[in-house]
Amino acid sequence: MATLKLLSFLILQIFCILEVANSQGVELGFYKKTCPNVEAIVKQTTAHYISRAPTLAAPLLRMHFHDCFVRGCDGSVLLNSTKGNQAEKDAIPNQSLRGFQVIDAAKSALEKECPGIVSCSDILALAARDAVELINGPTWAVPLGRRDGRVSILLDALKNLPTPFDNFTTLKTTFGSLGLNVKDLVVLSGGHTIGMSHCFSFSSRLYNFTGKGDMDPNMDQNYIGRLKIKCKSGDVTTIVEMDPGSFKSFDTDYYTMVSKRRGLFASDAALLTDSQTKAYVLSQVNPYGSTFFKDFGESMIKMGKIGVLTGKAGEIRKHCAFRN
Numbered sequence: 001m002a003t004l005k006l007l008s009f010l011i012l013q014i015f016c017i018l019e020v021a022n023s024q025g026v027e028l029g030f031y032k033k034t035c036p037n038v039e040a041i042v043k044q045t046t047a048h049y050i051s052r053a054p055t056l057a058a059p060l061l062r063m064h065f066h067d068c069f070v071r072g073c074d075g076s077v078l079l080n081s082t083k084g085n086q087a088e089k090d091a092i093p094n095q096s097l098r099g100f101q102v103i104d105a106a107k108s109a110l111e112k113e114c115p116g117i118v119s120c121s122d123i124l125a126l127a128a129r130d131a132v133e134l135i136n137g138p139t140w141a142v143p144l145g146r147r148d149g150r151v152s153i154l155l156d157a158l159k160n161l162p163t164p165f166d167n168f169t170t171l172k173t174t175f176g177s178l179g180l181n182v183k184d185l186v187v188l189s190g191g192h193t194i195g196m197s198h199c200f201s202f203s204s205r206l207y208n209f210t211g212k213g214d215m216d217p218n219m220d221q222n223y224i225g226r227l228k229i230k231c232k233s234g235d236v237t238t239i240v241e242m243d244p245g246s247f248k249s250f251d252t253d254y255y256t257m258v259s260k261r262r263g264l265f266a267s268d269a270a271l272l273t274d275s276q277t278k279a280y281v282l283s284q285v286n287p288y289g290s291t292f293f294k295d296f297g298e299s300m301i302k303m304g305k306i307g308v309l310t311g312k313a314g315e316i317r318k319h320c321a322f323r324n
Contacts, residue, residue, distance in 0.1 A: 026143035026308055030122075035114035038144070042123055045106040046130040049099070054248050057131040058195030059098040064128035065191065065303070066094055067121065069178065070160045072307015074149030075121035077157075078103060078320045091157035096198065100321070102127055107320050120320035121146040125304050135194065137250025140297030142304065147314035150323050164201045164265035168273045178306050180299070186277040187299040190284075190292055192268060193254035194247055196239040199231035202264050207233045218269045220261040240264075252292050255284040 031038045049056055067077040070088055077094060081087045088094055103123055110118045122144045133139040162174050175185045205216035206224055215224050230240050241247035242264050243254050254263075258281050263269050271277040284290045315324050 025310060026145040026305060028141055028143050030144035031114075031118060035110065035117045037113060038110060038118050038122075039126060039142075041109050041113060042106045042126040043130045045109055046102055046127045047134055049102045049105070050131055050134045054135055055196070056099045056102065057135045057137075057250070058191075058247075059096070060102060060124075060131040061128045061191055062195065063097050063099060063103075064124050065188070066097065066157070066161060067124060068303050068306045069162070069174075070156050071149055071151065072309070073121055073125060073146055073304055074307065074309050074314060075119060075124060075146070075317070075320065076149045076152040078120050078124065079152040079323065080321045081154075082323075085152075086154035087152040088154060088157040089152070091154045091161075093161050093163070094157055099127075099131075102131075103320050107317075111318065116316055116318070118316070119146050119148045119314075120317050121148050121308075123320070129300070132250055135248060135250050137194075138293035138297045140301055143301065145308075145310050147309040147311075148317045148320075149309060149314050162267065164197070164267050165204075166267045166270065168270040168277070171267060171270060172274075178303075180303060180306075182274070182276050183280065183295070184299040184302060186271055186280045187292070187295045188303065189268065189271060190252075190254050190296060192242045192264070193252070194250055195242050196247065197242050197264060199235040199238045199240065202227075202266070203231055203233065203235065205266060206231060216266070216269070218261060218272075219263075223260075223262045252284050252287045252290045255281050255292070259285050 046060075063077060064073070066088075067073055067075060070076060077088045077097070078100065079087045079089065081090055089097070103120060106123045106127060107120060110123070125142050125144070125146065129140060129142050162171055166174070171185055172182060175181070180188070205219055206228055207213065207215070209216040215221070227240065231238055243257060246253040257263055258268050258271055261269065261272070263271070271281050284292050318324055
Protein backbone atom coordinates (compact mmCIF):
# COMPACT_ATOMS: atom_id res chain seq x y z
CA MET A 1 0.00 0.00 0.00
CA ALA A 2 2.82 2.40 0.92
CA THR A 3 4.51 1.63 -2.39
CA LEU A 4 1.27 2.30 -4.27
CA LYS A 5 0.82 5.64 -2.48
CA LEU A 6 4.40 6.62 -3.26
CA LEU A 7 3.92 5.71 -6.92
CA SER A 8 0.70 7.73 -7.08
CA PHE A 9 2.45 10.68 -5.46
CA LEU A 10 5.32 10.52 -7.96
CA ILE A 11 2.93 10.34 -10.92
CA LEU A 12 1.04 13.35 -9.55
CA GLN A 13 4.32 15.25 -9.19
CA ILE A 14 5.28 14.46 -12.79
CA PHE A 15 1.92 15.76 -14.04
CA CYS A 16 2.35 18.92 -11.97
CA ILE A 17 5.83 19.48 -13.39
CA LEU A 18 4.55 18.96 -16.94
CA GLU A 19 1.63 21.30 -16.30
CA VAL A 20 3.97 24.05 -15.03
CA ALA A 21 6.33 23.52 -17.98
CA ASN A 22 3.46 23.79 -20.44
CA SER A 23 2.07 26.90 -18.78
CA GLN A 24 5.46 28.56 -19.13
CA GLY A 25 5.77 27.92 -22.86
CA VAL A 26 4.13 29.42 -25.92
CA GLU A 27 0.87 27.87 -27.04
CA LEU A 28 -1.70 27.94 -29.80
CA GLY A 29 -4.71 30.12 -29.05
CA PHE A 30 -2.89 32.09 -26.35
CA TYR A 31 -4.88 35.27 -27.09
CA LYS A 32 -8.19 33.50 -27.67
CA LYS A 33 -9.88 35.40 -24.85
CA THR A 34 -7.74 38.52 -24.51
CA CYS A 35 -7.29 39.46 -28.19
CA PRO A 36 -9.12 37.00 -30.47
CA ASN A 37 -8.48 38.95 -33.69
CA VAL A 38 -4.70 39.15 -33.28
CA GLU A 39 -3.80 36.87 -36.20
CA ALA A 40 -6.29 38.48 -38.57
CA ILE A 41 -5.00 41.97 -37.73
CA VAL A 42 -1.35 41.04 -38.22
CA LYS A 43 -2.09 39.25 -41.48
CA GLN A 44 -4.16 42.13 -42.83
CA THR A 45 -1.38 44.59 -41.97
CA THR A 46 1.33 42.38 -43.46
CA ALA A 47 -0.70 41.84 -46.64
CA HIS A 48 -1.14 45.59 -47.01
CA TYR A 49 2.63 46.08 -47.21
CA ILE A 50 3.55 42.90 -49.09
CA SER A 51 0.99 43.62 -51.82
CA ARG A 52 2.82 46.88 -52.52
CA ALA A 53 6.37 45.63 -51.92
CA PRO A 54 6.71 41.81 -52.18
CA THR A 55 10.46 42.08 -51.53
CA LEU A 56 9.66 42.92 -47.88
CA ALA A 57 8.89 39.24 -47.27
CA ALA A 58 12.56 38.23 -47.16
CA PRO A 59 13.70 40.84 -44.60
CA LEU A 60 10.68 40.12 -42.38
CA LEU A 61 11.57 36.42 -42.36
CA ARG A 62 15.23 37.26 -41.74
CA MET A 63 14.27 39.66 -38.95
CA HIS A 64 12.48 36.87 -37.07
CA PHE A 65 15.45 34.57 -37.63
CA HIS A 66 17.90 37.18 -36.35
CA ASP A 67 15.68 37.91 -33.36
CA CYS A 68 15.50 34.28 -32.25
CA PHE A 69 19.23 33.62 -32.64
CA VAL A 70 20.15 36.45 -30.25
CA ARG A 71 18.74 36.21 -26.70
CA GLY A 72 15.86 34.11 -28.00
CA CYS A 73 12.63 35.18 -29.71
CA ASP A 74 12.02 38.23 -27.55
CA GLY A 75 11.69 41.11 -30.01
CA SER A 76 15.08 42.50 -29.02
CA VAL A 77 16.03 43.03 -32.69
CA LEU A 78 13.26 45.63 -32.88
CA LEU A 79 14.64 47.90 -30.16
CA ASN A 80 16.37 51.17 -30.98
CA SER A 81 19.64 52.13 -29.36
CA THR A 82 19.52 54.08 -26.13
CA LYS A 83 22.05 56.54 -24.78
CA GLY A 84 25.32 54.70 -24.20
CA ASN A 85 24.03 51.41 -25.63
CA GLN A 86 24.04 50.27 -29.25
CA ALA A 87 21.27 47.78 -29.91
CA GLU A 88 21.20 44.58 -32.01
CA LYS A 89 19.57 46.59 -34.80
CA ASP A 90 22.85 48.51 -35.22
CA ALA A 91 25.03 45.42 -35.78
CA ILE A 92 26.31 45.07 -39.35
CA PRO A 93 24.30 41.87 -40.05
CA ASN A 94 21.11 43.71 -39.07
CA GLN A 95 21.73 47.01 -40.82
CA SER A 96 20.22 45.64 -44.03
CA LEU A 97 17.00 44.54 -42.33
CA ARG A 98 13.81 46.20 -43.57
CA GLY A 99 10.16 45.98 -42.68
CA PHE A 100 10.15 47.50 -39.21
CA GLN A 101 7.22 49.67 -40.35
CA VAL A 102 5.14 46.51 -40.83
CA ILE A 103 5.66 45.47 -37.21
CA ASP A 104 4.99 49.02 -35.98
CA ALA A 105 1.76 49.26 -37.99
CA ALA A 106 0.51 45.91 -36.70
CA LYS A 107 1.38 46.92 -33.14
CA SER A 108 -0.50 50.21 -33.54
CA ALA A 109 -3.59 48.40 -34.82
CA LEU A 110 -3.44 45.88 -31.97
CA GLU A 111 -3.02 48.57 -29.35
CA LYS A 112 -6.34 50.02 -30.52
CA GLU A 113 -8.01 46.60 -30.47
CA CYS A 114 -6.56 45.21 -27.24
CA PRO A 115 -4.09 47.61 -25.56
CA GLY A 116 -1.16 46.20 -23.63
CA ILE A 117 -1.91 42.58 -24.54
CA VAL A 118 0.10 41.42 -27.60
CA SER A 119 3.91 41.41 -27.55
CA CYS A 120 6.07 42.72 -30.36
CA SER A 121 7.89 39.37 -30.46
CA ASP A 122 4.60 37.58 -31.18
CA ILE A 123 3.75 40.12 -33.87
CA LEU A 124 7.14 39.50 -35.52
CA ALA A 125 6.64 35.72 -35.45
CA LEU A 126 3.21 36.08 -37.07
CA ALA A 127 4.34 38.64 -39.66
CA ALA A 128 7.23 36.40 -40.75
CA ARG A 129 4.81 33.49 -41.25
CA ASP A 130 2.27 35.65 -43.09
CA ALA A 131 4.90 37.25 -45.33
CA VAL A 132 6.09 33.82 -46.49
CA GLU A 133 2.55 32.61 -47.12
CA LEU A 134 1.69 35.77 -49.08
CA ILE A 135 4.43 35.04 -51.64
CA ASN A 136 3.13 31.50 -52.26
CA GLY A 137 5.17 29.86 -49.54
CA PRO A 138 4.08 27.48 -46.79
CA THR A 139 2.09 28.41 -43.72
CA TRP A 140 2.26 27.02 -40.21
CA ALA A 141 0.51 27.41 -36.88
CA VAL A 142 2.37 29.92 -34.67
CA PRO A 143 2.27 29.23 -30.93
CA LEU A 144 1.97 32.55 -29.07
CA GLY A 145 2.56 33.97 -25.62
CA ARG A 146 6.07 35.41 -25.99
CA ARG A 147 6.91 38.51 -23.99
CA ASP A 148 9.32 41.22 -25.02
CA GLY A 149 12.89 41.42 -23.76
CA ARG A 150 14.32 44.57 -22.22
CA VAL A 151 17.92 44.01 -23.35
CA SER A 152 19.38 44.53 -26.84
CA ILE A 153 23.15 44.68 -27.30
CA LEU A 154 25.04 45.07 -30.57
CA LEU A 155 27.86 42.70 -29.58
CA ASP A 156 25.39 39.90 -28.88
CA ALA A 157 24.28 40.01 -32.51
CA LEU A 158 27.87 39.93 -33.75
CA LYS A 159 28.71 36.94 -31.55
CA ASN A 160 25.59 34.81 -32.03
CA LEU A 161 24.30 35.25 -35.58
CA PRO A 162 25.43 32.75 -38.22
CA THR A 163 27.40 34.39 -41.01
CA PRO A 164 27.49 33.77 -44.78
CA PHE A 165 31.16 32.82 -44.36
CA ASP A 166 30.59 29.92 -41.92
CA ASN A 167 31.64 26.36 -42.70
CA PHE A 168 29.49 23.37 -41.81
CA THR A 169 31.14 22.70 -38.44
CA THR A 170 30.54 26.27 -37.30
CA LEU A 171 26.96 26.25 -38.54
CA LYS A 172 26.21 22.95 -36.82
CA THR A 173 27.63 24.27 -33.55
CA THR A 174 25.71 27.55 -33.78
CA PHE A 175 22.39 25.88 -34.54
CA GLY A 176 23.01 23.07 -32.08
CA SER A 177 23.65 25.47 -29.21
CA LEU A 178 20.06 26.69 -29.66
CA GLY A 179 18.51 23.24 -29.82
CA LEU A 180 18.26 23.10 -33.61
CA ASN A 181 19.54 19.97 -35.35
CA VAL A 182 21.21 19.38 -38.71
CA LYS A 183 17.87 18.99 -40.48
CA ASP A 184 16.72 22.33 -39.10
CA LEU A 185 19.96 23.83 -40.38
CA VAL A 186 19.49 22.70 -43.98
CA VAL A 187 15.75 23.44 -43.94
CA LEU A 188 16.05 26.96 -42.54
CA SER A 189 18.88 27.67 -44.99
CA GLY A 190 16.16 27.24 -47.61
CA GLY A 191 14.92 30.67 -46.58
CA HIS A 192 17.60 31.94 -48.97
CA THR A 193 15.14 31.15 -51.75
CA ILE A 194 13.95 34.75 -51.32
CA GLY A 195 15.80 38.00 -50.91
CA MET A 196 18.90 39.88 -51.96
CA SER A 197 22.48 40.13 -50.72
CA HIS A 198 25.27 42.70 -50.88
CA CYS A 199 28.29 41.66 -52.92
CA PHE A 200 30.63 41.89 -49.94
CA SER A 201 28.86 38.92 -48.33
CA PHE A 202 30.34 36.57 -50.93
CA SER A 203 32.93 38.55 -52.94
CA SER A 204 35.85 36.71 -51.34
CA ARG A 205 34.62 33.61 -53.20
CA LEU A 206 35.02 35.51 -56.46
CA TYR A 207 38.28 37.35 -55.92
CA ASN A 208 40.29 36.22 -52.91
CA PHE A 209 39.13 32.90 -51.54
CA THR A 210 42.35 31.84 -49.79
CA GLY A 211 44.05 35.21 -49.67
CA LYS A 212 45.95 34.60 -52.90
CA GLY A 213 43.64 36.33 -55.35
CA ASP A 214 41.92 33.06 -56.26
CA MET A 215 38.34 31.91 -56.78
CA ASP A 216 36.42 29.38 -54.68
CA PRO A 217 36.81 25.99 -56.42
CA ASN A 218 33.59 24.86 -54.73
CA MET A 219 31.57 27.38 -56.76
CA ASP A 220 30.50 26.86 -60.35
CA GLN A 221 33.04 28.80 -62.41
CA ASN A 222 30.49 29.98 -64.98
CA TYR A 223 28.35 31.34 -62.15
CA ILE A 224 31.39 33.14 -60.74
CA GLY A 225 31.90 34.76 -64.14
CA ARG A 226 28.33 36.09 -64.16
CA LEU A 227 28.62 37.35 -60.60
CA LYS A 228 31.86 39.20 -61.41
CA ILE A 229 30.00 41.23 -64.01
CA LYS A 230 27.66 42.53 -61.29
CA CYS A 231 30.09 42.61 -58.37
CA LYS A 232 33.44 44.27 -58.91
CA SER A 233 36.23 43.73 -56.40
CA GLY A 234 35.69 45.93 -53.37
CA ASP A 235 32.02 46.65 -54.20
CA VAL A 236 30.11 47.36 -50.97
CA THR A 237 26.87 48.77 -52.40
CA THR A 238 25.57 46.49 -55.18
CA ILE A 239 22.98 43.85 -54.27
CA VAL A 240 22.17 40.67 -56.18
CA GLU A 241 19.47 38.02 -56.01
CA MET A 242 20.18 35.09 -53.69
CA ASP A 243 18.04 32.82 -55.88
CA PRO A 244 18.37 34.30 -59.40
CA GLY A 245 15.11 34.48 -61.34
CA SER A 246 13.05 33.35 -58.38
CA PHE A 247 14.02 35.64 -55.52
CA LYS A 248 10.47 36.99 -55.03
CA SER A 249 8.87 33.56 -54.85
CA PHE A 250 9.21 31.08 -52.00
CA ASP A 251 10.01 27.75 -53.69
CA THR A 252 12.55 24.93 -53.91
CA ASP A 253 14.80 26.60 -56.50
CA TYR A 254 17.35 27.40 -53.81
CA TYR A 255 18.17 23.70 -53.46
CA THR A 256 18.56 23.37 -57.22
CA MET A 257 21.06 26.24 -57.17
CA VAL A 258 23.01 24.71 -54.27
CA SER A 259 23.07 21.29 -55.96
CA LYS A 260 24.67 22.93 -59.01
CA ARG A 261 27.31 24.62 -56.80
CA ARG A 262 25.63 27.98 -57.34
CA GLY A 263 24.74 28.75 -53.75
CA LEU A 264 25.73 32.37 -53.20
CA PHE A 265 27.37 32.06 -49.78
CA ALA A 266 30.08 29.85 -48.36
CA SER A 267 27.43 28.76 -45.84
CA ASP A 268 25.26 27.56 -48.75
CA ALA A 269 28.14 25.60 -50.27
CA ALA A 270 28.78 24.07 -46.84
CA LEU A 271 25.53 22.12 -47.15
CA LEU A 272 27.22 19.90 -49.74
CA THR A 273 30.11 19.03 -47.41
CA ASP A 274 28.00 16.95 -45.00
CA SER A 275 26.32 13.73 -46.06
CA GLN A 276 23.04 14.44 -44.27
CA THR A 277 22.56 17.99 -45.53
CA LYS A 278 23.74 17.07 -49.02
CA ALA A 279 21.18 14.27 -49.16
CA TYR A 280 18.44 16.71 -48.16
CA VAL A 281 19.51 19.26 -50.78
CA LEU A 282 19.39 16.64 -53.53
CA SER A 283 16.04 15.27 -52.30
CA GLN A 284 14.38 18.69 -52.73
CA VAL A 285 15.53 19.34 -56.30
CA ASN A 286 12.39 17.72 -57.73
CA PRO A 287 9.57 20.02 -56.54
CA TYR A 288 6.97 17.26 -56.96
CA GLY A 289 8.68 15.07 -54.39
CA SER A 290 9.75 17.90 -52.13
CA THR A 291 8.98 17.99 -48.41
CA PHE A 292 10.47 21.46 -48.02
CA PHE A 293 7.26 23.37 -47.30
CA LYS A 294 6.18 20.96 -44.56
CA ASP A 295 9.71 20.80 -43.14
CA PHE A 296 10.12 24.58 -43.20
CA GLY A 297 6.97 25.11 -41.16
CA GLU A 298 8.09 22.55 -38.59
CA SER A 299 11.55 24.08 -38.24
CA MET A 300 10.11 27.60 -37.99
CA ILE A 301 7.83 26.51 -35.14
CA LYS A 302 10.83 24.97 -33.40
CA MET A 303 12.99 28.06 -33.97
CA GLY A 304 10.19 30.29 -32.71
CA LYS A 305 10.39 28.67 -29.28
CA ILE A 306 14.07 29.46 -28.69
CA GLY A 307 14.63 31.28 -25.39
CA VAL A 308 11.12 32.72 -25.18
CA LEU A 309 10.13 34.91 -22.25
CA THR A 310 6.74 33.98 -20.80
CA GLY A 311 4.71 34.45 -17.66
CA LYS A 312 5.93 37.53 -15.81
CA ALA A 313 9.31 37.73 -17.53
CA GLY A 314 10.08 40.68 -19.81
CA GLU A 315 7.29 43.07 -20.74
CA ILE A 316 4.62 43.87 -23.31
CA ARG A 317 6.00 46.93 -25.09
CA LYS A 318 3.71 49.80 -25.99
CA HIS A 319 5.99 50.69 -28.91
CA CYS A 320 8.15 47.98 -30.44
CA ALA A 321 11.25 50.17 -30.84
CA PHE A 322 11.29 51.31 -27.20
CA ARG A 323 11.25 49.77 -23.76
CA ASN A 324 8.33 50.76 -21.56
